[in-house]
Amino acid sequence: MADILIIEDNAELAEVIRDFLQVEGYSVFIAASGEEGLAYLETHPVKLLLLDIMLPELDGFAVCRLAREKFNLPILIMSARHGDDNKIIGLELGADDYLEKPFSVNLLTAKVKAHLRRSYEMNDDKQLLADGDLTINRTSMMVYKSGQQLGMTAKEYELLVLLMSNKGKALRKEWLFQQVWGADSFSEPSTLTVHMNKLRDKIELNPKEPRRIVTVWGVGYKYEGI
Template sequence: MWGRTIGMRNSMQDILIIEDNEELGILIRDFLIRDGYTVEWKTSAEEGLKLVEKAAFKILLLDVMLPGMDGYEALQQLRKKHGIPVLMMSAKTDDQSKILGLEVGADDYIDNPFSFPVLSSKIKALIRRSYDMREDKEILTYRNISMNVNDRTVFKNNRQINITGKEFDVLEYFLKHPEKVIKKEVLFNEVWGADCFSEMSSLTVYIRWLREKLEEDPKNPVLIQTVWKIGYKFGGSIEK
């Protein structure tokens, strides 16, 4: 079956591949799994974009020549909401095609056919450049939001935003428990401590501040959702 799922899990995965050629898709997927990555593979841009809305990935490998929506159009759609690093793969090796890919939002470009060692090198470099990953750092990511726990820095669409103090602690808890309903009391106790003298109303203030910095429309939040009479949910579907 094309576009099969490999190693599906709720937490962030490493790589999403969008490649319609079955033989090449299998080769890339199997090579990356042997290289130690967790991988998802889809055969159309439409399927891939739907998956990005539901799951978090460190990097996207995007073919240019796809059925239906091509790679350029898919990247334009992706960049409206997500800052995930993108490595474009294409048999179009002319400069104009590469320039177009970079102009619409690609982070790097690899000519197809390519050698797997070169692909591996580009992936490692792109991940390192995008997340500045080192062994002593912990990176949490959900959709277009990423957090470096050790440096206490937060990025939206790869741009740093000013989130510090208890705001950071609340967001860290959300990122460690994505798409789960969290009771207000649990969140407050985890961040402030059960013996804290602060009022529960403090949590509401920090939630509002986070929404102002993270949401496209803070008055109609889709990232930090209120679950009526219970608490909050970070990401996932909107409660009706």
């Protein structure tokens, strides 16, 4: 098994990243194509995926979509494609972060640590959260609706846990953003809105008229439940 899977066709860059991460104590597996990376995910437990976009044959956006459909793990995109449009596509497909190349390997390592910490170091003893037909198993980090597992990005999962843990409370947008992305995040605050809409699409009966996650105008969001 590997803590981190790197899908990157630039062997030299992949090896540099691997070496830095191994110094930090992480086990790393490198896949040179999207197909190889997805095959590895099918048969090996992985805690975090580092994903290049410009890959041969199956590109990184397609890999991100396919990985998110099956696996609940943080996905960090590394891409030479700059601009907000590419970032938005990556986030909407399920990525949790987007780094533009060239980037500092020290920054990448810091982001990896932060995502792993937020995704796996959960100290709350309450391991099950439930509301109607919606259940969160905080041990396995899985979300179920009517007994069916929902595909969740790490950020969507964290947001849902925060909202359900504070049922009935109006949570400020700034607080939610800081809790999930961190005060030092390079993500835009509008990223919260994108993720909240995706979350509503998955758990609401009618996402256009949400009853579980309601907007508190001028403040943020509140989980009302059913």
